[in-house]
Amino acid sequence: MQELLTDRYEPDKIEPVIQQHWAENAVFKVSEDPSREKFYCLCMFPYPSGRLHMGHVRNYTIGDVISRYQRMLGKNVLQPMGWDAFGLPAENAAIENNVPPAEWTRSNIAYMRAQLERLGFAYDWDRELATCEPDYYQWEQWFFTQLYEKGLVYRDTAVVNWDPVDQTVLANEQVIDGCGWRSGAPVERREIPQWFLKITAYADELLDELERMDDWPEAVKTMQRNWIGRSEGLSIRFALTRGDGELEVFTTRPDTLYGATYMAVAPEHPLAAAAAQSNAEIAAFIEESRHQSTSEAVLEKMEKRGLPLGVSVDHPLTGEPLPVWVANFVLIGYGTGAVMSVPAHDQRDWEFARKHDLPIRQVITPADGSTVDIEAGASADYGILINSGARDGLDFKAAFDSIAGELEAAGRADRQVQYRLRDWLVSRQRYWGCPIPVLYDADGNVVPETDERLPITLPEDIVGEGVVSPLSTMSAFIDAPLPDGGRGRRETDTFDTFFESSWYFSRFCCPDANAMVDERVDYWMPVDIYIGGIEHAVLHLLYARFFHKAMRDVGLVKSDEPFKRLLTQGMVCKETYFRDGANGRKQYFNPGEVDVETDEKGRVTSARLRSDGTSVDIGPVEKMSKSKNNGVDPQALIDRYGADTVRLYTMFAAPPDQSLEWSDSAVEGAFRFLKSLWRMTSEHIAGGVPGPASMTALSPELKTLRRHIHETIVKVSDDISRRYKFNTAIAAVMEMVNHLGRMRGEDDASRAVRQEGLSAAVQLLGPIVPHFSAVLWTGLGHAEELTDSPWPQADENALEREEMDLVVQVNGRKRALIQVAANADKAACEAAAMIDENVLRFTAGKTIRKIVVVPGKLVNVVVAD
RNA sequence: GCCGGGAUGGCGGAACUGGUAGACGCGCCAGACUCAAAAUCUGGUAUCCGUAAGGAUGUGGGGGUUCGAUUCCCCCUCCCGGUACCA
Numbered sequence: 004m005q006e007l008l009t010d011r012y013e014p015d016k017i018e019p020v021i022q023q024h025w026a027e028n029a030v031f032k033v034s035e036d037p038s039r040e041k042f043y044c045l046c047m048f049p050y051p052s053g054r055l056h057m058g059h060v061r062n063y064t065i066g067d068v069i070s071r072y073q074r075m076l077g078k079n080v081l082q083p084m085g086w087d088a089f090g091l092p093a094e095n096a097a098i099e100n101n102v103p104p105a106e107w108t109r110s111n112i113a114y115m116r117a118q119l120e121r122l123g124f125a126y127d128w129d130r131e132l133a134t135c136e137p138d139y140y141q142w143e144q145w146f147f148t149q150l151y152e153k154g155l156v157y158r159d160t161a162v163v164n165w166d167p168v169d170q171t172v173l174a175n176e177q178v179i180d181g182c183g184w185r186s187g188a189p190v191e192r193r194e195i196p197q198w199f200l201k202i203t204a205y206a207d208e209l210l211d212e213l214e215r216m217d218d219w220p221e222a223v224k225t226m227q228r229n230w231i232g233r234s235e236g237l238s239i240r241f242a243l244t245r246g247d248g249e250l251e252v253f254t255t256r257p258d259t260l261y262g263a264t265y266m267a268v269a270p271e272h273p274l275a276a277a278a279a280q281s282n283a284e285i286a287a288f289i290e291e292s293r294h295q296s297t298s299e300a301v302l303e304k305m306e307k308r309g310l311p312l313g314v315s316v317d318h319p320l321t322g323e324p325l326p327v328w329v330a331n332f333v334l335i336g337y338g339t340g341a342v343m344s345v346p347a348h349d350q351r352d353w354e355f356a357r358k359h360d361l362p363i364r365q366v367i368t369p370a371d372g373s374t375v376d377i378e379a380g381a382s383a384d385y386g387i388l389i390n391s392g393a394r395d396g397l398d399f400k401a402a403f404d405s406i407a408g409e410l411e412a413a414g415r416a417d418r419q420v421q422y423r424l425r426d427w428l429v430s431r432q433r434y435w436g437c438p439i440p441v442l443y444d445a446d447g448n449v450v451p452e453t454d455e456r457l458p459i460t461l462p463e464d465i466v467g468e469g470v471v472s473p474l475s476t477m478s479a480f481i482d483a484p485l486p487d488g489g490r491g492r493r494e495t496d497t498f499d500t501f502f503e504s505s506w507y508f509s510r511f512c513c514p515d516a517n518a519m520v521d522e523r524v525d526y527w528m529p530v531d532i533y534i535g536g537i538e539h540a541v542l543h544l545l546y547a548r549f550f551h552k553a554m555r556d557v558g559l560v561k562s563d564e565p566f567k568r569l570l571t572q573g574m575v576c577k578e579t580y581f582r583d584g585a586n587g588r589k590q591y592f593n594p595g596e597v598d599v600e601t602d603e604k605g606r607v608t609s610a611r612l613r614s615d616g617t618s619v620d621i622g623p624v625e626k627m628s629k630s631k632n633n634g635v636d637p638q639a640l641i642d643r644y645g646a647d648t649v650r651l652y653t654m655f656a657a658p659p660d661q662s663l664e665w666s667d668s669a670v671e672g673a674f675r676f677l678k679s680l681w682r683m684t685s686e687h688i689a690g691g692v693p694g695p696a697s698m699t700a701l702s703p704e705l706k707t708l709r710r711h712i713h714e715t716i717v718k719v720s721d722d723i724s725r726r727y728k729f730n731t732a733i734a735a736v737m738e739m740v741n742h743l744g745r746m747r748g749e750d751d752a753s754r755a756v757r758q759e760g761l762s763a764a765v766q767l768l769g770p771i772v773p774h775f776s777a778v779l780w781t782g783l784g785h786a787e788e789l790t791d792s793p794w795p796q797a798d799e800n801a802l803e804r805e806e807m808d809l810v811v812q813v814n815g816r817k818r819a820l821i822q823v824a825a826n827a828d829k830a831a832c833e834a835a836a837m838i839d840e841n842v843l844r845f846t847a848g849k850t851i852r853k854i855v856v857v858p859g860k861l862v863n864v865v866v867a868d
Numbered sequence: 869g870c871c872g873g874g875a876u877g878g879c880g881g882a883a884c885u886g887g888u889a890g891a892c893g894c895g896c897c898a899g900a901c902u903c904a905a906a907a908u909c910u911g912g913u914a915u916c917c918g919u920a921a922g923g924a925u926g927u928g929g930g931g932g933u934u935c936g937a938u939u940c941c942c943c944c945u946c947c948c949g950g951u952a953c954c955a
Contacts, residue, residue, distance in 0.1 A: 047955095049955095050954090050955055052955090087955075090954080090955065091953085091954065091955085092954080092955085163953075164953080172953075173953080174953040174954065175951095175952090175953055175954080176953075176954045176955095177953085177954090222872055222873060223872085225871080225872065226871060226872050226873095226950075228871095229870090229871050229872080230871080230950090230951090230952090232871095297952095297953085298951075298952090298953095299869090299870085299951050299952075300869080300870090300950090300951050302869090303869040303870065303951085304869055305869095332869095350869095351869080424952095425952070427952085428952075428953080430953095431953065432953090433953085499953075500953095500954095500955070501955085504955085536949090536955090537872090537873080537949060537950085538949055538950065538955080539950095539955085540872075540949080540950070541871090541872095541950065541951085541952085542950080542951095542952065542955095543955080573873095573948095573949095574948080574949080576948095625948090626948080626949090652893095655880090655881095655892085655893070656880060656881080656893085657880065657881065658881085660873095661874085661881090662874085662948075662949095663880080664879080664880060664881095665880095666879075666880065666893095666894065666895095668879095668894055668895070669879085669880065669893065669894045669895090670894095671894080672893050672894055672895095673893080675893095676893085679908090721884090722884095725884090726884070728882095728884085730880095730881070730882085730892080730893095731881095731882070731883095731884095731891085731892080733892080733893090734881090734882075734891065734892035734893075735891090735892080736892095737892055737893075738891075738892065741892090808888080810887075810888045811888095812887085812888085812935085812936075814935075814936085815887095815934095815935065815936040816936095817888055820888070841922085852935080853935060854935090855887090855935050855936075857887060860887055860888090861887055861888075861936090863887080863935055863936060864935090865935045865936090
């Protein structure tokens, strides 16, 4: 390694050598060792889309910094990497390039693995897995049959987006403005039988456990809580005014029951269908609603429309007839597909009532005696009942109990706990996924696969034509013997890809196990820190938590939760440049093809396309994406500056949980810092590495410098271990290096302090720029390798201070900065403050009302004229 | 629509528990070195007034609590993530 210590910093020379050294010595290969504390650091594994993007670089650098830091604390660190290899993009790429998804995926994996290796991440590559390989997915097929036996799997119908031209199911993403993305045909809703996992059976546990997950961000826990959406309410059965049917609805606000003025049912509701028999307008409305989106975001934003069905129900307390409407915003899949509408106390009901001239009756008034204007909008707040007969004056709880009691006694209602969470629909009508391991006999009965017949292997050398899943027409796959004899028909749907990503972290613990997992999983799990994008706050992270609990209940793992700590990463963004095209669509230009012009203050004034020299419009800063053409290819930067600079910049530009705006010139700054620290260190080493020196008789200047070095050790350790703020950790090291650089002394004491400072800087940066630090660390004369060197500890003696700064304010405005003894008490601080010239100037001739002293921080003198 | 998050110099960001707003870096300006440029080094850089000392203003907008608010509370605007078949 010594020969790598050249005068100039040349990352392209050192990085491959260091990486080869790590690989040859299997430095990051780990095994279970019960005598050592383990640390399992995991980043969300990538979808192999083709090339690494900046989001990957950022995510995996964060994980690598934490892993290498934990290793230096002496822990047995597992950091694995794998591939979330099934998914829609492979099918699209297959059609575009006429190459089978399997081949496309595997070649992407090979390319991206090489890119990850080039970044120097400390992975145990022996544990690498790809979810598209049968030796991975066979175990989730097996697990599915286990869940089937436990009754946690069922088959039911569910609505999908159906493209009537391509005769295929579309993902929400493939529906653009209500039409299929390839065919352009208006999409229809279609109900088809599909497989579900009973995640709702775990709703309470998933919710309750959040209370104990102290190391998860509050925002994510709140989102999961709201997603699960546990609510206690009343299920009420309204009798039809004519005939003997009834209409069941669920409400969390039975206290507003006297304010119900109409009912609304989904277009698919039987009452709507019955009314459509004799009413062409209703029939047309129902037909039209067949083209409604399945996406909640689209549904909630569309125009709320409805029609009266011409039937009514009786109010269960007053007997008043309430008209029943069919409305496009009531969804058949939620609850009973019907709602009671209380326009005075629900904004959506209020708007609908206003539009259709339905009565609005206020039945709740604020408890504090204030008034609300129901004419201006609904009031959803809790309060005191009014216009509610004998129940006037009751509060929410009393009203709930009273109304629930009466209706329960009359057999018209039941108290119920409801969840917003729906069961997990795992069927996908796609080819590139894990086959669902079930068969159907001649009568259509479900026959699960038996263990010895697994895996049900996905046929691979298939390109597909872009419309229906090739599996669904492949008789060689479909036609299969039943386990008990006879011929059956295979399920051709595949699993949702969230299925694979719900348990890969457990498989990493024992990737070669001849079972789904083995006992090694209980050594490593739970994951100590899980790092990934905030966009996974609910779906992936909730499915994974559920799956782990289900595995626990099948006896596969012992832990209750898979991820002890969660670190959510922000997006990587970049400015956008565009021109308005002739067709009204924007044409985006990559920032790499654009030159920007600035004024004398560095403000951007205009931008030009380099190729034609004419101006382009400057758009907002947005998440790097193909559609905005604002991606910066990490590979080009790695080739130019080396892995360490890219790693350093990514960690320095923003804290991990914030979005990061990419700046090429700031990357240059990171490179500059490494070059300068390299030069400073190699010059110091060239002068001979000093031996251990006494640090007791230092000059005041060296003492201050040395205190700064040890304060930096404290600060960086805290930033990395507790705060996960790598940007301020790096800033602190830069500051310390700046101080070291200004110290010019070449005497023994100066050289000893410089040796200590440079060693600290190199070691503290080790997890972030591991190749750079490895060479300099050895050069500084340290015998052990950097990767296994113990994390530095601050010397308490070096941290001692004699004097410190004290801010003096007058009426909250800073008027002086004075020096006081570090141990000065309140009286001493106050006395020192009150003799300051500027303080006297601002207090002269005024009455001192109060003096606030915060020892160690400030003195605030409050005066009045 | 609903749920969650965010907004601080020309730019990325710092200020951790209510206590010096702008650390560190980029950019820009000036200077040194150089025949010159690049690289490197030194100094300056929130805005306004002032030669300076110093002063006034200032953390998306409006209000509040406090000796003191980027930080806590209320209202609003804009941006971002999710919204169950993108991963």
